[in-house]
Each structure stands twice: as structure tokens, then as C-alpha cells.
Amino acid sequence: MDDHTDHSATRAAGWQLPASIEAVWGVRDRPHKGPKPGLTLGRVVDAAVRVAESEGLAAVSMSRVATELGASTMSLYRYVAAKDELLDLMADQAYGPPPPPPEPGQGWREGLSQWAWALRATYYRNAWALHIPISSLPVTPNQVGWFENGLSSLAATGLMEEVKTSVVLLINTYTRSEATINVNLSAAVQASGMPPDEWMAYYGRLLTTLTDPQRFPAISAAIAAGVFDQADAPDKEFGFGLERILDGIEVLVRASACP
Amino acid sequence: MDDHTDHSATRAAGWQLPASIEAVWGVRDRPHKGPKPGLTLGRVVDAAVRVAESEGLAAVSMSRVATELGASTMSLYRYVAAKDELLDLMADQAYGPPPPPPEPGQGWREGLSQWAWALRATYYRNAWALHIPISSLPVTPNQVGWFENGLSSLAATGLMEEVKTSVVLLINTYTRSEATINVNLSAAVQASGMPPDEWMAYYGRLLTTLTDPQRFPAISAAIAAGVFDQADAPDKEFGFGLERILDGIEVLVRASACP
DNA sequence: CTTTTTTGCGTATGTCATACGCTCTATTGC
DNA sequence: GCAATAGAGCGTATGACATACGCAAAAAAG
Numbered sequence: 220m221d222d223h224t225d226h227s228a229t230r231a232a233g234w235q236l237p238a239s240i241e242a243v244w245g246v247r248d249r250p251h252k253g254p255k256p257g258l259t260l261g262r263v264v265d266a267a268v269r270v271a272e273s274e275g276l277a278a279v280s281m282s283r284v285a286t287e288l289g290a291s292t293m294s295l296y297r298y299v300a301a302k303d304e305l306l307d308l309m310a311d312q313a314y315g316p317p318p319p320p321p322e323p324g325q326g327w328r329e330g331l332s333q334w335a336w337a338l339r340a341t342y343y344r345n346a347w348a349l350h351i352p353i354s355s356l357p358v359t360p361n362q363v364g365w366f367e368n369g370l371s372s373l374a375a376t377g378l379m380e381e382v383k384t385s386v387v388l389l390i391n392t393y394t395r396s397e398a399t400i401n402v403n404l405s406a407a408v409q410a411s412g413m414p415p416d417e418w419m420a421y422y423g424r425l426l427t428t429l430t431d432p433q434r435f436p437a438i439s440a441a442i443a444a445g446v447f448d449q450a451d452a453p454d455k456e457f458g459f460g461l462e463r464i465l466d467g468i469e470v471l472v473r474a475s476a477c478p
Numbered sequence: 479m480d481d482h483t484d485h486s487a488t489r490a491a492g493w494q495l496p497a498s499i500e501a502v503w504g505v506r507d508r509p510h511k512g513p514k515p516g517l518t519l520g521r522v523v524d525a526a527v528r529v530a531e532s533e534g535l536a537a538v539s540m541s542r543v544a545t546e547l548g549a550s551t552m553s554l555y556r557y558v559a560a561k562d563e564l565l566d567l568m569a570d571q572a573y574g575p576p577p578p579p580p581e582p583g584q585g586w587r588e589g590l591s592q593w594a595w596a597l598r599a600t601y602y603r604n605a606w607a608l609h610i611p612i613s614s615l616p617v618t619p620n621q622v623g624w625f626e627n628g629l630s631s632l633a634a635t636g637l638m639e640e641v642k643t644s645v646v647l648l649i650n651t652y653t654r655s656e657a658t659i660n661v662n663l664s665a666a667v668q669a670s671g672m673p674p675d676e677w678m679a680y681y682g683r684l685l686t687t688l689t690d691p692q693r694f695p696a697i698s699a700a701i702a703a704g705v706f707d708q709a710d711a712p713d714k715e716f717g718f719g720l721e722r723i724l725d726g727i728e729v730l731v732r733a734s735a736c737p
Numbered sequence: 738c739t740t741t742t743t744t745g746c747g748t749a750t751g752t753c754a755t756a757c758g759c760t761c762t763a764t765t766g767c
Numbered sequence: 768g769c770a771a772t773a774g775a776g777c778g779t780a781t782g783a784c785a786t787a788c789g790c791a792a793a794a795a796a797g
Contacts, residue, residue: 229687231680234670244688253743254793280784291746293786302785350611353659355666356681363689363697370696380703381710382718383696389719393648396655400612407614411493422615425488425495429503430622437629437642438622444639451640459641460648466729467722512774513762539753550777552755561754 236358239304243311244360258288260298264308271309276347279309306351311359313348314341317368327472328465330372335390335461338365342398349399365391377475386468393464394457401453408450415450423447495617498563502570503619517549519557523567530568535606538568565610570618572607573600576627586731587724589631594649594720597624601657608658624650636734645727652723653716660712667709674709682706 229236229246242248242260266287270279281302282292299305318337321330342349357363369387378386408418423442432439441447488495488505501507501519525546529538540561541551558564577596580589601608616622628646637645667677682701691698700706 229684231670231672234672234680236684250795251743252741252793252795254745254795256744281786282784292784293747294745296786297744352609353662355663358684358688360688363685363694367689367694367697370700374696374699380700381705384700384705385715385718386722388715389652389722392655392659392719393652396651396658399655400651403612404614413493421493425617426622428488429617429619430626435622435626437633438626440633441629441639441643446639446643456644456647459644460651463645463648463726463730464723465726467725470725471722509764510774511762511764511772513764513776515775540755541753551753552778553776555755556775 237300237304237307239299239308240358243308256297258290258294258298260308262288263295263298264305264312267305267309268312271347272345276350279306281305303354307354307359310348310351311361313345314359314361314365316361317365320368320371325372327372327376328469331369331386331390331468332461332465334369334372335394338391338394339398339457342395343402346398346402349395349402376472378472379475382471382475386471390461390464393460397453397457397460401456405453419447419450496559496563496566498558498567499617502567515556517547517553517557519567521547522554522557523564523571526564526568527571530606531604535609538565540564562613566613566618569607569610570620572604573618573620573624575620576624579627579630584631586631586635587728590628590645590649590727591720591724593628593631594653597650597653598657598716601654602661605657605661608654608661635731637731638734641730641734645730649720649723652719656712656716656719660715664712678706678709 229241239260263284267279267284270283270287274283281295284305285292285295295305299308318334321333357366366387369391370383373383373386376383405415408415411418413421423446426438426447427442430438488500498519522543526538526543529542529546533542540554543564544551544554554564558567577593580592616625625646628650629642632642632645635642664674667674670677672680682705685697685706686701689697
């Protein structure tokens with residue numbers, strides 16, 4: 220144990236939790252010696268998020284964030300060891316605090332469903348955050364908070380703890396990737412300047428041209444059935460997949476309930 | 479119709495399929511006028527893939543690929559309009575040709591399951607490709623080929639065409655993101671220098687330190703149950719989710735079979 | 738008051754994507 | 768055949784960007 224904070228669990232051979240992440244968890248820093256910091260980690264992250272919201276994640280450069288704060292580029296490195304750390308903190312900020320836990324009377328399915336929809340809304344609201352690569356298992360407060368909340372819906376089921384975490388991970392994975400696909404897609408549509416329906420129709424025509432019906436019978440059938448005639452409501456698509464997954468989990472819950 | 483190839487379907491107001499992508503589909507270019515190209519699009523993409531395989535996607539710069547080919551940086555721009563296009567073509571190369579379509583006697587579930595596992599193996603084998611952002615719906619030959627193959631498993635079910643595409647999209651989405659998470663994660667573990675089990679144990683200790691059991695009861699329960707004591711086999715985790723999703727789809731298929 | 742730590746920040750380095758324009762080449766229209 | 772022309776390779780900018788390094792000033796500790 221050293222004179223200051225106990226880092227025995229956040230440090231290990233070859234790796235340690237970055238100092239900036241310890242900071243968001245509120246692990247208190249000793250009162251400093253040198254000059255007072257002119258900024259705070261929070262202000263840096265907020266500024267970065269502001270830039271990402273208004274100009275996209277690609278616009279988030281150290282110098283852009285610095286000018287946003289009226290500081291110099293290099294001063295940011297007193298709060299964050301590298302840009303990657305800043306991105307991780309921005310991602311945590313994007314999650315925000317998780318929604319309130321499900322009410323006691325609610326079933327697991329309803330709880331998980333609401334959780335997934337809330338998560339999805341968060342991803343859509345902060346589309347820029349989807350471009351930040353996932354660098355490890357959740358270690359930031361809001362991310363862990365969402366995980367906790369997801370798990371809590373399953374508390375009353377008889378599932379094994381290991382299975383519960385798998386389920387929550389599964390739904391998070393699904394939700395994130397559905398959001399990623401749609402965000403990228405709508406960016407592409409936007410870039411084309413066409414209205415979504417028209418773009419979809421164009422895509423259908425494109426496939427028709429490119430795919431030989433002999434080699435691509437299933438796709439041709441889909442085209443013929445008019446699948447690509449108009450853009451599907453993304454909500455519908457997401458709901459479809461979610462219900463399928465929940466159906467699958469229901470099978471599992473039932474099996475574990477009546478042995 | 480103009481003097482050369484018919485582009486009426488690959489061009490549209492405000493957007494057109496990039497020339498390099500038309501090229502991989504084998505849309506023939508008119509016999510050229512100027513000097514003979516010293517390279518081919520295929521060689522450029524191959525070189526880029528070789529770099530990505532041996533040094534990671536981050537090492538793929540235009541100049542690195544050029545030196546790989548013994549050419550100058552700028553010469554690559556005769557084959558590809560921008561780096562993004564090169565990345566899209568690399569991604570298509572990573573998919574490779576889809577596995578053979580399911581045998582006639584096989585059920586949809588077995589077919590889709592095999593498809594998903596094959597897709598997953600492909601993602602794992604070419605982990606670098608997961609870092610390439612998805613820029614639109616599938617338009618490259620191998621990607622479309624995989625899509626076709628996935629759909630073909632569902633041909634015999636009575637599902638509507640629209641639902642079939644949703645199902646295939648769902649499984650692809652799930653598979654891709656599971657792979658993404660595990661690839662990133664194992665990169666993080668690798669970077670730490672610890673063996674996976676030890677890393678997981680460390681992560682458990684980390685969570686224990688950071689999470690107050692009052693505010694994070696569900697996570698604390700998971701920790702107490704030893705969920706984080708050892709790294710799960712990623713195959714198990716993937717199989718779990720996949721079976722859940724297939725269970726969900728089975729519900730759907732049954733419902734549409736006996737109305 | 739001196740030592741130590743820590744801050745802000747100027748400067749420098751190396752990497753990248755890519756615009757531009759020059760030269761040279763092979764095909765095409767005459 | 769021959770000139771016009773589209774295209775090929777590529778050298779040379781240009782303007783970002785992340786970040787290493789080091790200095791000078793500030794504040795707490797002794």
C-alpha cells in the first residue's frame with residue numbers, strides 16, 4: 220500500500236487502467252503541488268463531445284478540441300495520455316446514465332426490451348460514438364451502469380449468472396450493430412442526396428443489373444418480390460430482430476424454469 | 479444507351495457506383511487509348527491485403543501499398559479514386575467466395591447455422607477487415623454472394639421475402655459484431671501481455687474495486703458467482719447467441735407454416 | 738526561501754491523403 | 768502514316784494530424 224490511493228486492483232503486471240479513467244470513477248487525486256490546472260478532464264471531454272456533435276467524430280482532433288477550449292493543443296495531454304483515451308471517455312459520455320431500472324412487477328422480457336430500445340435511442344442520438352472502436356470490456360462508469368441495468372432485468376429469472384451476462388452482452392451487441400449499420404447507411408443515403416425511398420429503389424435496380432438470376436436466384440426472388448422497392452422503417456427492422464432474440468431467450472428461460 | 483457500357487443502372491442523380499467497384503464486377507472497360515497500365519486493380523488490392531495481413535490495417539497507407547508493389551504512391555490513384563474505395567475492395571477480398579450452398583435435403587436451420595459459422599471463421603481469419611467501416615448496403619461481388627447464400631437456406635421456408643432478408647441481415651449483423659468485439663478484446667489482452675485467464679481475473683478484480691455492491695447489485699452477484707474468473711471460450715459465447723437467435727426464427731417459421 | 742512537482746504551451750518531427758501538373762505512350766481519327 | 772488525344776506513371780507540393788521534448792512559470796512542501 221502506498222502513501223496515496225490504493226491502486227492494487229487497477230494496476231497489474233503489464234497494464235493499468237489509464238489515469239483518466241480512474242479519474243472519471245472519482246478515484247480522488249492527492250491535492251496537487253504545481254500550478255492549478257486551468258481545465259478539468261470533464262471540460263475537455265465535454266468540448267470534444269461538442270465538436271463531435273456539431274462536426275462529426277472525424278473533426279475531433281486534439282487541436283480542434285483545444286481551440287474549442289481556448290487552450291493550446293498540447294495542454295490537453297495533461298489531462299489525457301493519448302487521443303484514444305479521450306475517445307473512450309467521449310464514448311462513456313455518449314452512453315450517459317442508464318435508464319431507471321425496471322419496476323419490480325415487470326417481467327424480464329419487457330424490461331430487457333425497454334432496455335434495448337433505450338440503448339438504441341442512445342446510439343442513434345449519439346451516432347458519432349458508434350465510430351469509436353471498442354477497446355476492451357466495459358470499464359467506464361456509464362458503460363458499467365448500463366450493463367448493471369441490463370442484468371437487473373434478469374435477476375428474477377432462474378438463469379445462471381454466466382448466462383445472464385451472455386444474454387445482456389448479446390442484446391447489447393445486436394443493438395449496437397443494428398445502429399451502426401443504419402447510421403452508416405443513412406450517412407451514405409444522405410451523401411447521395413436522394414430521398415431514402417429513391418435510393419432504395421436505385422439500389423434494387425443496381426442489384427438487378429449486377430446479379431445474374433442464374434447465379435443469384437435468391438436475391439433475384441427478393442428483388443422480384445419488391446423487397447427493395449422502398450426503404451424499410453429502421454425501427455421495424457430492429458424490432459423484428461429484437462423480438463426474435465427475445466423469443467430465443469424465452470425458450471431458454473422456460474427451460475430453466477421447469478426442470 | 480451510349481457508345482460504351484450501359485451505366486444507366488449504376489449511375490443515378492448525385493451518386494454513382496465507383497468505377498473501381500464496377501471493375502471488380504467485371505463490367506468491361508473500353509479498350510484504352512493511352513499507355514498500358516503497369517498494374518491492375520487486382521494487384522493493388524492484393525498488395526493492400528498482404529500489408530493488412532502482415533502488419534495490420536493501420537499499416538495500410540497508400541505509400542506502404544505502393545512500395546509493396548514497387549510503384550509510386552500516386553500511381554495507385556489511377557486504379558482507385560480514394561483510399562476508401564481501396565478499403566471497400568479489401569473488405570470484399572476478405573469475404574472471399576461464399577461457402578457452397580446448403581445441400582437440398584438440409585433444413586433451413588442447419589444451413590443458416592453453417593453459414594453463420596463460416597462467416598464467423600472468415601471474420602476471424604481476416605480480423606483486419608472488421609476495422610473497415612461499412613459504407614453502404616452490399617455492392618461488391620463476394621458480399622452479395624454471401625448474401626445470396628444466406629438467403630438460399632431460407633428458400634424452402636414459407637417466410638415472406640422481406641422477412642428472409644431481415645433474417646439474413648440479422649444473423650450477419652450478429653456475427654460481425656460478435657467477431658468485432660472478440661477481435662478487439664483479444665487485441666487488448668494481447669497488448670497487456672497477460673494470459674487470457676489472468677486478464678479476465680484481473681478484470682473481475684477491477685470491477686470489484688470500482689463497483690459499489692449497493693449501486694451495482696447485479697454485477698456484484700455476477701462477480702460473486704465467478705463469472706469473471708476465467709475467460710470464456712469465445713466459440714461458446716457465439717454459439718449461445720446464435721442458437722438463441724435461431725430459436726427465435728424457428729418460432730417465426732413455425733408460425734408461418736401452420737396458419 | 739528553496740526545492741520539487743506540475744502546469745501551459747511553443748516548437749519540431751514524422752506520417753498521411755491527396756491535388757496538381759509534367760512527361761511520355763499507345764490508340765484513334767484523319 | 769500521322770497528328771491529336773486520352774491515359775499512365777510519378778515528382779513535388781500542401782495541409783492535417785498525433786505527439787515527443789523541453790522550457791518557464793506557478794504553487795505547495797520542506
